[in-house]
Amino acid sequence: MSGLMPADRPWRAIREIRRTKKEIMCRNIKTLFNFEPPATDAEIRASALQFVRKLSGFNSPSQANAEAFNRAVSEVADSAHRLLASLQTSAPARDREVEAEKARERSRLRFG
DSSP: OOSOOOTTOHHHHHHHHHHHHHHHOOOSOOOOSSEESOOOHHHHHHHHHHHHHHHHOOSSOOHHHHHHHHHHHHHHHHHHHHHHHHOOOSSOOEEHHHHHHHHHHHHHHHHO
């Protein structure tokens, strides 16, 4: 899709945006907020790496792009640390094992 859709067909633009959002949703990035124990540096970095991989389209960047790729991972991880530290909730912290069991059950129901 390039450019804006004609003004007489705005529904096409909305439909295209919805379709595109569904296709590009990255399901491998896990929620890290409000868990006990809190997310580790390694979990935050892994999430940042997955995010940068998704944005760049690289699983492993070339030598020419490695510096920019690694810098982006570090910057995203730093931002994620700041975000997680600044968020507040009154909800009780979630238990990782309980959430993992729920995910396994959803997967079992979905894939058999």
